[in-house]
Amino acid sequence: xxxxRVIASGFRMNxxxxxxxxxxxxxxxxxxxxxxxxxxxxxxxxxxxxxxxxASLGAxxxxxxxxxxxxSGGMIQWQRWQGTLELGAAAPPAxxxxxxxxxxxxxxxxxxxxxxxxxxxRVVFGIPLHFAHPWLFALSLPATVIALGLMGLVLASTFILxxxxxxxxxxxxxxxxxxxxxxxxxxxxxxxxxPISWCLPPYWGVLAIRHAALxxxxxxxxxxxxxxxxxxxxxxxxxxxxxxxxxxxxATLSLT
Amino acid sequence: MLxxxxxxxxxxxxxxxxxxxxxxxxVEAVRGVSFAVEQGExxxxxxxxxAGKTTTIKMLITLLLPTSGDARVLGMDVVSQARDxxxxxxxxxxxxxxLYERLSARDNLRYFAELYGVSGKAQRTRIDxxxxxVGLKGREQERVEGYSRGMRQRLHIARGILHDxxxxxxxxxxxxxxxxxxxxxxxxIADLIAAGKTVLLTTHYxxxxxxxxxxxxxxxxxxxxxxxxxxxxxxxxxxxxxxxxEVFGVDDGVLSRLRVVDGVRAVTVEERDQKQLLVVQxxxxxxxxxxxxxxxxxxxxxxxxxxxxxxxxxxxxxxxxGD
Numbered sequence: 001x002x003x004x005r006v007i008a009s010g011f012r013m014n015x016x017x018x019x020x021x022x023x024x025x026x027x028x029x030x031x032x033x034x035x036x037x038x039x040x041x042x043x044x045x046x047x048x049x050x051x052x053x054x055a056s057l058g059a060x061x062x063x064x065x066x067x068x069x070x071x072s073g074g075m076i077q078w079q080r081w082q083g084t085l086e087l088g089a090a091a092p093p094a095x096x097x098x099x100x101x102x103x104x105x106x107x108x109x110x111x112x113x114x115x116x117x118x119x120x121x122r123v124v125f126g127i128p129l130h131f132a133h134p135w136l137f138a139l140s141l142p143a144t145v146i147a148l149g150l151m152g153l154v155l156a157s158t159f160i161l162x163x164x165x166x167x168x169x170x171x172x173x174x175x176x177x178x179x180x181x182x183x184x185x186x187x188x189x190x191x192x193x194x195p196i197s198w199c200l201p202p203y204w205g206v207l208a209i210r211h212a213a214l215x216x217x218x219x220x221x222x223x224x225x226x227x228x229x230x231x232x233x234x235x236x237x238x239x240x241x242x243x244x245x246x247x248x249x250x251a252t253l254s255l256t
Numbered sequence: 257m258l259x260x261x262x263x264x265x266x267x268x269x270x271x272x273x274x275x276x277x278x279x280x281x282x283v284e285a286v287r288g289v290s291f292a293v294e295q296g297e298x299x300x301x302x303x304x305x306x307a308g309k310t311t312t313i314k315m316l317i318t319l320l321l322p323t324s325g326d327a328r329v330l331g332m333d334v335v336s337q338a339r340d341x342x343x344x345x346x347x348x349x350x351x352x353x354x355l356y357e358r359l360s361a362r363d364n365l366r367y368f369a370e371l372y373g374v375s376g377k378a379q380r381t382r383i384d385x386x387x388x389x390v391g392l393k394g395r396e397q398e399r400v401e402g403y404s405r406g407m408r409q410r411l412h413i414a415r416g417i418l419h420d421x422x423x424x425x426x427x428x429x430x431x432x433x434x435x436x437x438x439x440x441x442x443x444x445i446a447d448l449i450a451a452g453k454t455v456l457l458t459t460h461y462x463x464x465x466x467x468x469x470x471x472x473x474x475x476x477x478x479x480x481x482x483x484x485x486x487x488x489x490x491x492x493x494x495x496x497x498x499x500x501x502e503v504f505g506v507d508d509g510v511l512s513r514l515r516v517v518d519g520v521r522a523v524t525v526e527e528r529d530q531k532q533l534l535v536v537q538x539x540x541x542x543x544x545x546x547x548x549x550x551x552x553x554x555x556x557x558x559x560x561x562x563x564x565x566x567x568x569x570x571x572x573x574x575x576x577x578g579d
Contacts, residue, residue: 002373009370013356013363020358083353087415090319091371092343098371248321251269 006093010101011108018071018109027070032063032113036120039183040127053129056121057213058182061206063113064148065176071106072152073169075099076159085160086253089244096240099156100233107149114141137212140222144205147229151201154232157239161247182206201228258328259423259454260293260316265325267311285311287478288325293456293471298449300469301458304575308478309458310349313427316456317347329423343373346421348412350428357401361392361411364400365418372419386414390444406437413444417453424448426457430464442468462571466490474574482574490570496521498565499545501534502558513551519544522573531558537565537573 018024039059043052076099079085088098121127131137155169177183179193180202186193197203208221247253267286272278286308293299301309314320316327318338327334332341356364362383369379387393390410400408409429416424426445430438445468448455459465465472466486474482474489482489506525514523514534519542526533538544545560565573 005376006370009367013359013367016363017356017358082355082357083349083351084356086319086349087354087368088371090317090342090347091368092339092373093371245321248319251320253319 003093003097006097007101007104010098011105014102014105015108018105024071024109028063028067028109028112029116031066032060032116033120035059035062036117037124040121040125044125052121052125052127053213054210056117056127057114057210058206060114060117061144061180061182061202061209062177063117064107064110064145065180065182065202066173067110067113068103068107068145068148068152069155069169069173069176071109072103072149072156073159075102075106076156077163080163080254083254089160089247089253094237094240095160095244096153096157096237099240100150100153100236103153103156104146104149106152107145110148111141111145131213132215133212133218136218136222137209140205140208140212140218140225143222143225143229144201144209147201147205147225147232150229150232150236153236154239157236157243160240161243161250161252163252176200176202179203180206198224199228201225201232204228257295258292259295259297259330260291260299260456261326261328262292262312262316263290263326265289265312265315265327266323267308267315267320268323285478286315286322289475289478289480290325291473291480291483293454295454296449296452297470298445298455298457298468300465300472301456301475302460302462302465302472302571303458303475304460307460307475307575309460309475310427311478312475313347313425313456313458317345317425318342344421345423345425346416346419347425348409348416348427348429350409350412350431352405352408352432355400355408355411355415358399360397360399361387361403361414362396364411365396365414368415369418374419382418382420386418389417389447390414391440404437406433406441409433409437409441410444413441417448421453423454423456426455428458428460430459430461438464462568474571476575489574496540496565496569496573497538498563498569499536499538499548500559500561500563501536501548501552502528502560503532503534503552504530504556504558506532506534506552506555510551510555514548517544517547517551518542520548524572535569535572537569 036059039055043055204221204224211218269283273281365383473480519539521537524535
């Protein structure tokens with residue numbers, strides 16, 4: 001019960017803070033629409049009108065991933081700048097539990113990216129929103145968002161130890177888009193990249209979402225999304241503990 | 257009963273020097289600090305900037321691991337029982353940072369109440385209580401980013417005592433706060449002691465430590481150079497005299513020569529525009545004006561005065577003794 005209260009409180013608080021950040025709001029609102037527009041024109045110019053929903057879902061997932069990545073990457077650094085990282089580290093709950101709701105709130109705002117992309121596609125490009133498995137779609141989207149949030153939590157844990165690790169978040173945006181097949185199918189990539197794709201929740205997430213919308217096996221990819229989400233949670237609880245201990249030894253929790 | 261106990265506590269920071277060929281550099285911030293604080297006591301850790309006060313307090317509140325030595329709070333080891341220690345202590349850092357700026361004071365307190373396990377039922381009452389105590393009642397719905405430094409500092413204190421901890425660590429709580437605000441904060445600290453808390457306060461204001469603390473440890477360059485009640489510390493230099501000499505262009509070499517004059521306890525320099533004021537702590541039974549001026553031969557010397565030592569001199573003598 002106490003754990004749930006900490007999660008709910010952190011989630012609510014982070015949403016409030018994100019809601020007052022004009023930079024975050026602008027990025028979250030404008031970026032998905034740009035992604036969507038570019039994707040629609042790319043697919044349309046390729047004469048593949050039948051796959052516009054496929055492109056739309058991929059563009060939406062690009063927005064979800066960007067929001068999660070920059071939210072998680074910035075979260076720890078911003079808290080360090082603000083001087084609240086030490087407060088979290090010195091509080092009684094496990095540090096992973098303190099930052100879990102922050103990460104989930106970041107991912108949750110990413111759901112807007114998906115919604116905005118689909119609505120933009122419908123209104124501006126006339127893409128019909130007919131889903132093959134609407135209920136599975138409604139399940140796959142939040143499951144993917146939560147799994148991405150948990151993946152973001154693993155990344156955030158490294159930022160506890162390394163003061164400048166958020167630079168990593170800039171490097172990870174495009175490779176994950178590509179390796180997860182958000183922009184184009186991973187079958188176009190070299191074979192050696194496959195294991196990398198299989199380890200990424202966005203890869204399975206976009207598969208589940210696309211299959212739920214366009215038809216195909218949803219349960220397999222959805223199971224992988226949930227499994228990777230749980231694995232991320234387990235990994236982050238260990239890495240947070242390690243990195244927090246190391247940060248206390250190396251004195252990297254504060255700016256100075 | 258001992259509430260805080262530090263035994264030969266040491267902390268070394270590892271950093272690097274050089275741009276292309278980086279070499280490791282160890283900086284000893286705390287070098288074998290030992291002290292003990294009794295229940296209900298207000299213990300002051302007094303020292304200049306960079307003396308090791310904040311590092312010591314961060315080790316005690318479990319934010320930093322000691323390089324060596326032991327520290328216990330409420331009988332619990334700060335390294336192996338960190339989680340248990342955290343539940344029962346409160347801490348307040350000085351300065352502007354350490355608050356969620358975009359949230360209101362009430363939202364900040366509500367969040368920390370959850371982290372420290374204050375039950376939902378008790379939260380509203382307790383938050384109102386602490387807001388009242390620190391004088392922020394009526395302003396609690398405003399965003400923290402619009403708060404003055406004094407208000408932020410009071411909110412820090414409210415956050416630190418929200419869960420009614422037995423021990424409170426205050427790291428320079430009045431730094432940068434205007435005199436009226438600082439006086440109010442000192443009253444709040446005195447109220448904590450009246451409520452039965454044990455408080456460890458770090459400050460570099462001698463008068464603050466003198467006004468509030470039952471006992472003081474003076475820390476300089478990572479070591480404790482004096483410890484006792486404020487009265488006892490003052491008595492240590494009360495028998496001496498202070499000679500102040502206005503000079504122009506004195507360098508470190510001259511200061512070194514002054515420090516070894518027989519009867520001189522400490523020498524400090526205050527820069528005052530073009531001139532410097534040498535503050536020389538002397539033994540009471542010696543007339544040192546002539547030998548001091550002899551060391552300043554060749555330099556332009558202004559006014560020379562002699563006076564009784566003040567509280568600040570006691571502190572300066574202890575801190576300056578290691579120079």
